[in-house]
Amino acid sequence: MSMTRREAVKAGALVGAGVAASVAAVLKDRLGPPPADPLGEETRRQLSALKHVPPKTDEDLLVRMQRELVQAMAKPVEQRRWTMVIDIRKCVGCHACTIGCIAENKLPPGVVYRPVVTEESGTFPNVRLRFLPRPCMQCDKPPCVPVCPVKATWKRPDGVVVVNYDKCIGCRYCLTACPYGARTSDFGEYYTDSAAQGAPAGPERPALGSRAPWEEQPSHEYAKSWDRARHGSPVGNARKCHFCLHRLEVGQLPMCVTTCIGRATYFGDPNDPRALVTELIARHNVQVLLPHKNTEPRVFYIV
Amino acid sequence: MSESTSRVELAEPRAPGWPEVRVGWWRTLLWVLWAAFAAAGVIGVAQRFLYGHLPAGYGSYVPWGLWVGLYFHGVGIAGGVFVLAGLGYIFALPGFRQPAVLRVAIVLALAAILPAFLGIWLDLGRMERAATIFLSPNFTSMMAFNAWLYNGFIVVSALCWLLSFRPRSTWLKPLLCLGAFLSAIIPSQSGSFFGVVDAKAYWHSALLPVLFVTSALTAGSAVLLAVRMMMGPGPMSADEHAIAVRRLRVVTLGALVAYFFLEFAEFSVALWNPHGHDRAFDLVLFGPYWWLFWIVHVFLGGLVPLVMLLQRGWRRWMVGALLVAVTFVSVRLNVLIPGQAVGEIRGLQEAFQHPRLTYVYHATPMEYLVGFLMLATGMTIFYLGCRISERLAERIQQTS
Numbered sequence: 001m002s003m004t005r006r007e008a009v010k011a012g013a014l015v016g017a018g019v020a021a022s023v024a025a026v027l028k029d030r031l032g033p034p035p036a037d038p039l040g041e042e043t044r045r046q047l048s049a050l051k052h053v054p055p056k057t058d059e060d061l062l063v064r065m066q067r068e069l070v071q072a073m074a075k076p077v078e079q080r081r082w083t084m085v086i087d088i089r090k091c092v093g094c095h096a097c098t099i100g101c102i103a104e105n106k107l108p109p110g111v112v113y114r115p116v117v118t119e120e121s122g123t124f125p126n127v128r129l130r131f132l133p134r135p136c137m138q139c140d141k142p143p144c145v146p147v148c149p150v151k152a153t154w155k156r157p158d159g160v161v162v163v164n165y166d167k168c169i170g171c172r173y174c175l176t177a178c179p180y181g182a183r184t185s186d187f188g189e190y191y192t193d194s195a196a197q198g199a200p201a202g203p204e205r206p207a208l209g210s211r212a213p214w215e216e217q218p219s220h221e222y223a224k225s226w227d228r229a230r231h232g233s234p235v236g237n238a239r240k241c242h243f244c245l246h247r248l249e250v251g252q253l254p255m256c257v258t259t260c261i262g263r264a265t266y267f268g269d270p271n272d273p274r275a276l277v278t279e280l281i282a283r284h285n286v287q288v289l290l291p292h293k294n295t296e297p298r299v300f301y302i303v
Numbered sequence: 304m305s306e307s308t309s310r311v312e313l314a315e316p317r318a319p320g321w322p323e324v325r326v327g328w329w330r331t332l333l334w335v336l337w338a339a340f341a342a343a344g345v346i347g348v349a350q351r352f353l354y355g356h357l358p359a360g361y362g363s364y365v366p367w368g369l370w371v372g373l374y375f376h377g378v379g380i381a382g383g384v385f386v387l388a389g390l391g392y393i394f395a396l397p398g399f400r401q402p403a404v405l406r407v408a409i410v411l412a413l414a415a416i417l418p419a420f421l422g423i424w425l426d427l428g429r430m431e432r433a434a435t436i437f438l439s440p441n442f443t444s445m446m447a448f449n450a451w452l453y454n455g456f457i458v459v460s461a462l463c464w465l466l467s468f469r470p471r472s473t474w475l476k477p478l479l480c481l482g483a484f485l486s487a488i489i490p491s492q493s494g495s496f497f498g499v500v501d502a503k504a505y506w507h508s509a510l511l512p513v514l515f516v517t518s519a520l521t522a523g524s525a526v527l528l529a530v531r532m533m534m535g536p537g538p539m540s541a542d543e544h545a546i547a548v549r550r551l552r553v554v555t556l557g558a559l560v561a562y563f564f565l566e567f568a569e570f571s572v573a574l575w576n577p578h579g580h581d582r583a584f585d586l587v588l589f590g591p592y593w594w595l596f597w598i599v600h601v602f603l604g605g606l607v608p609l610v611m612l613l614q615r616g617w618r619r620w621m622v623g624a625l626l627v628a629v630t631f632v633s634v635r636l637n638v639l640i641p642g643q644a645v646g647e648i649r650g651l652q653e654a655f656q657h658p659r660l661t662y663v664y665h666a667t668p669m670e671y672l673v674g675f676l677m678l679a680t681g682m683t684i685f686y687l688g689c690r691i692s693e694r695l696a697e698r699i700q701q702t703s
Contacts, residue, residue: 002395003476010473011480018455018481022448029442098655110363115654134648143501149447150435169435170428172366173446179502179647184363185428187356187659236356236428290647293501 037156043077049251061263062253065276070251072269078157080269082243084257085280086133087302090264093118093131100259104244106219108228109189113182113241114256133265135256136161136182136241137289137297144174144183153238159298160243165226165233174238179293188228188235190215220246243267329533337682344676350669351425358669362659364652365643369666370422372636373674376522377419377681378453379490379515379635380628381412383523385460386486387554388412389479391547398531398547402467403538403696409464410688411530416457417684418677425673445496452492456485464692468699490519497638505583505642510569517565518634521558525608525627528555532621552620556612559627562634563605583641590641595633604630640664 003011047070055067072080093116101107101114117132142161145153152167153174175183192212216229223246228235244254252258257267268277280286281300288297350358361368388408391399398404424433437454440447459482466475494515497506528551536544570588573580587596603626611623644662646652652661666674 003393004473007473007476010477014477014481015484018484022452025440025442025451026448029440110657110659112655112657112660115651117648117650117654119650132650134651134654146441146443147446147500149441149444149450150432150439151441167432167435167439168429169432171426171446172363172428173444175363175366176643177500177502181364181646181648181651184660185366187359187362187428189357189659233429238428293647 037077037154039078039157040076044075045073045249045251047073047251061266061276062258065257065266065268066251066253068268068272068275069248069253072272072275073248073251075269075271079271080158081271082138082159082248082298083268083270083277083281084135084138084243084254084299085266085277085286085302086299087264087266088130088132089302090262091116091131091133091260092262092264093129094261096259096261097133097256097265100255101241104247104255105221106215106217107239108186108215109191111184111186111239113184113239132289132301133256134180134182134289135243135299137180137295137299138241138243140296140298141294143177143179143293143295147173147177149173160245161240162222162242162245163234163238163240165222165237168233168237170236170238172238179290179295180297183238183240186228186234186237186239222246223249333682337679340675340679340682343672344679347669347672347674348425348676351673354669356428358667360665360667360670362657362661362664364646364660364662365640365664367426367639367643368664369636369670369674370426370677372632372639373677374419374422374426375493375515375635375639376632377415377422377677378493379519379631380522380526381416381419381456382486382490383519383521384408384415384527385412385456385523386483386520387524387527387551389463389483389486393476393479393483396547396550397543398539398545398550401538402470403692404547406464406467406692406696407530407534407537407689408527409460409467410685410692411527413457413460413464414681414685414688415526416453418680420453421680422673422677445492445499449489449492449496452485452489456482456489459485468695486519487516490515493519497642500642502647503583503642503645504581505645506638508569510565511638514562514565514569514638517558517562518631521555521562522628522631524551524555524558525624525631527551529621529624529628532617532624548617548620552612552624555624555627556609559605559609559612582645586641586644587637592637592640596637599630600633600637604633 049070050063050067053063095116097114098112098116102112105113107113114133114135117134119130119132121128121130138155138159138161140155140159142155145155145161148168149171150167150169152164152169153161155161170185172185175185190211192210192215195210195212216227218225218227219234220226221234221242226232226234244252244256247254253267257265266277266280268275270278270281272278280302283302285303286300287303288300290297359368385408388399388405390396392402392405424430427433436447436450440451442448442451459478463475463478463482466472466478469475491512494512497503498508498511500506528548531544531551532548539547570584573584586592608623608626611619611626644664646662
């Protein structure tokens, strides 16, 4: 070997320094705190929803859940732990939750937060259909969070896994990491971009392109205004269900809970021992999706 | 300093039993190919910037496509080329100990890795935020870890290239050691990039990083062998050149055999598993792209080169090396695409239908055109890098 002793020492030092720097960098991020979210008193919300509706013992489940939501929002964010329960015995597969979510969050083509999977079992004449709404599981051990190369996604103190649209670089690593397929990427499509193609010229043909004005209205996810029209975020970003955080902030249940015609979706904070979801997840017939992945989802299914 | 390091000729080393042959049309062919790739690539990248990701075939259930496959092929070649040339220089092996030869290999490594980054940059959803990975990295992410490693490798390569003009520098070999270390780490971490994704059973294998290292060595040695044979002896004697070529041939053969051995191990664990195996394996072996595995990878990338490299004759070795260099991209694609094309939740594709919400992926014309741009960029970097190396070496020789 034609290396001098000095060169060998230098080589060892360089490689050693590189290894040490790599280990330090990885440890820093593995052991370090998550992105700083507001905590404590500033996160309490005194909401006026149902203020003038006296509680009743037999009130509608949605009213009860909304009342519990208001109570939970009065606590600091770190004392809440949002959980969703879906009773798939009641789900009829109407997809109202899917469409309600799309309308609420102004989701473009190719982006879906809550598809409803249809499972067919048995052979004729003993055939059965079962419907499985699949929102983001808001896992306690989210596999999508550590793979983000720029810390654009993290788990909030209240349990919701969020995406920072201003930081996400659109690498789509988190999409592959999610075993539930809960994340989708916004590729910049519009429903009406290819409408009226081939239409004869005339007064009814759109003069400035076929894109409808309503599609260019901003969405309000994460309580911010997002204008896609000028190729701003979230075009190019990963997008996912966030339990309608912007609705929670004003005392409204997530859209999928509100719009479910079968009252099959429940939402609340199980840190409240008297909450509806607390009762439900204590049942024996409650399961999570893909338990062998050890992601500890916060969405439970009553089977 | 011989001028032949900048001439792309198919020159046979002048050694007993090796008749010298000059094939003048080879340079013309490369120029024609470069022009075609560049023209096609310009069209592709124009489409990319005008229409964004809309003309692409990837989506949300198969988020990564051809460009990511080419990226991993490029970084693998870069690692393989550098580690062989670097170690050859450090150990002063015949045919590798000349600084000019080292420079060619470094330029070749850079010509492989820089276009790979171009493809990844074009693949991002927010290209203007690419620098965030350096400003606000998250090292729990293999992507951030790899990005920093690759860029560290580029810096080390550039420093080695500069110091090669001062071969007496006591920092050249240490930096080559660091570069060789990075060259080994990078492909393995490329494998870990997939291996850490527990959501995809096909990827979640401890053997994947080893497979990536081995395929990097295979493709890298094949590329280096082909380029060294094309460029001829250059600054060394014909005997040294012949020794280097034979050694690279042996490395390519050995790495090729090792790769297929490891691949068989990977597949056999899955296929002989009494509890069944991931559906991705069936996609690879019997799916719509079965020919990519059996014909491109096994036959054209394995059996044919194996036969050619085992025979005598430099022309056969050249063809064998080129076949390996080109077809091993199928290895990357056969890891990348089938791993994504199988979802954990059956029926998800049918639950909400959209062309980007399927587990079926076909590369679109725009993606292929941008792939050609990556090739043209690599050829450009290699050509200009060799030219600059030669001019700089001449100037230094004149002034010294």
